[in-house]
Amino acid sequence: KRHRATRRPGGSRDWRHLMGEPAPPTLSLAEALALQLEDPRPVIRISAAEALARLGAGAAPAAKALARCADDPHPLARRSAALALSRLGPAGAAALAGRLGDPD
Numbered sequence: 001k002r003h004r005a006t007r008r009p010g011g012s013r014d015w016r017h018l019m020g021e022p023a024p025p026t027l028s029l030a031e032a033l034a035l036q037l038e039d040p041r042p043v044i045r046i047s048a049a050e051a052l053a054r055l056g057a058g059a060a061p062a063a064k065a066l067a068r069c070a071d072d073p074h075p076l077a078r079r080s081a082a083l084a085l086s087r088l089g090p091a092g093a094a095a096l097a098g099r100l101g102d103p104d
Contacts, residue, residue: 028061029055029058030052030055030058030059030060030061030062031061031062033048033051033052033055033059033062034048034052034061034062034064034065034066035065036048037049037062037065037066037068037069037081038065042072042074042076042077045069045072045074045077045080046074046076046077046080049066049069049077049080049081049083049084050080050083050084052066052084053080053083053084053087055084055087056087056088057087057088057089057091059084059087059088060088060091062084063085063088063091063092063095066081066084066085066088066092066095067081067085067095069081070082070085070095070096082096
């Protein structure tokens with residue numbers, strides 16, 4: 001049986017799993033999007049928060065990152081994060097409760 005190497009970002013091949021080493025950890029979609037909430041570009045943070053909002057309860061792993069993004073300096077990023085938090089259910093309710101006075 002022939003083994004194939006997995007591709008890593010940047011195009012290099014990862015052969016470690018063939019040598020008996022553990023495979024690199026993978027992130028869930030929500031976790032990957034949560035990392036994008038830290039991007040310096042507002043458009044990336046907004047897009048990530050909007051994508052997390054579409055995941056609904058599936059975005060629960062990103063709840064802490066969304067709560068931080070709800071304090072973002074960009075108003076649309078704050079609104080998108082608040083929308084995503086509102087769709088998390090109880091996990092997002094606590095994070096939203098402290099932001100009820102935010103005009104955005």
